[in-house]
Amino acid sequence: MQQTKVAEAFLQLVQIMDELREKCPWDRKQTIQTLRTLTIEETYELADAITESDWKGIKEEIGDILLHIVFYAKIGAEQNQFTLEQAIQGVCDKLVSRHPHIYSDVMVNTEEDVSTNWEKLKLQEGKRSVLGGVPNALPAVVKAIRLQEKAKQVGFEWDNREQVWEKVEEEIREMKEAILTHDPQKIEDEFGDVLFSFINYARFLQIDAENALEKTNKKFIDRFSKMEQLAFGEGKPLSEMTLGEMDAIWNSIKKQNSGS
Numbered sequence: 001m002q003q004t005k006v007a008e009a010f011l012q013l014v015q016i017m018d019e020l021r022e023k024c025p026w027d028r029k030q031t032i033q034t035l036r037t038l039t040i041e042e043t044y045e046l047a048d049a050i051t052e053s054d055w056k057g058i059k060e061e062i063g064d065i066l067l068h069i070v071f072y073a074k075i076g077a078e079q080n081q082f083t084l085e086q087a088i089q090g091v092c093d094k095l096v097s098r099h100p101h102i103y104s105d106v107m108v109n110t111e112e113d114v115s116t117n118w119e120k121l122k123l124q125e126g127k128r129s130v131l132g133g134v135p136n137a138l139p140a141v142v143k144a145i146r147l148q149e150k151a152k153q154v155g156f157e158w159d160n161r162e163q164v165w166e167k168v169e170e171e172i173r174e175m176k177e178a179i180l181t182h183d184p185q186k187i188e189d190e191f192g193d194v195l196f197s198f199i200n201y202a203r204f205l206q207i208d209a210e211n212a213l214e215k216t217n218k219k220f221i222d223r224f225s226k227m228e229q230l231a232f233g234e235g236k237p238l239s240e241m242t243l244g245e246m247d248a249i250w251n252s253i254k255k256q257n258s259g260s
Helices: 002-023 025-029 032-051 055-078 084-097 111-124 140-152 161-181 184-204 209-233 243-256
Strands: none
Touching: 002 025, 002 055, 032 055, 032 209, 055 084, 111 140, 140 184, 140 209, 161 184, 184 209, 209 243
16 A cells, blocks of 8 residues: 555656646756756755754655656656666666575675675676776765775775774874975875775774764854854954954853763
8 A cells, every 4th residue: 555655656746747847947948967966956955954863854855856866867768868667677677686685595694795795796797896886076075985885895994993093093194294394295195095094994983974074064063153143242253352262162162062
């Protein structure tokens, strides 16, 4: 019964998309290029809702993204490139072929076994590199996480987090040495290595580095905004305060927020 309702709702969305594409001037004008930026925006809005554990927002944003998927399929059909049915069938076939432990007689014991087998199957399908599936356009932190996760699937991985922390310390030492050279390019290279190694360490701590940084961004925005409000209440804008005065307000706000 539930599957029938889902199918009915999906078909209604497809029908609405057909109608909008035919009758609405804005929808009629869109191309895959004009939709691209909007899709990226919707994806970030979903990511933001996930960070906040905002289930109402997640529900809304996955609906918006589903609309975009149907929109791309509609344009693809108009251009005689592919149909929505072909896109759906393609991902169904892929899921079945990459889960032989479910749909065949392959045995796996852990989540790691599944991931490793997934990468092997992708290479058998013609992928030239384990890293080939990581999009170039990903934000740098997310890309670093995915690259490290991909490399892990073929055994290119540290044994424990203590080894990773040693690597972090090594990269920090190399960055300090680069700073002494006053060579901007070398400093940038070493700083990038430090960030990459910290992201790797976050994986070993089972922390999502991107999400952790975003939470810190939000915390900074919240505290800074409160600092502006307190300064305004004292009749003195931040631009007229000393760093020491601002730091005192900042620390008082931290104490109000459980001293974090």
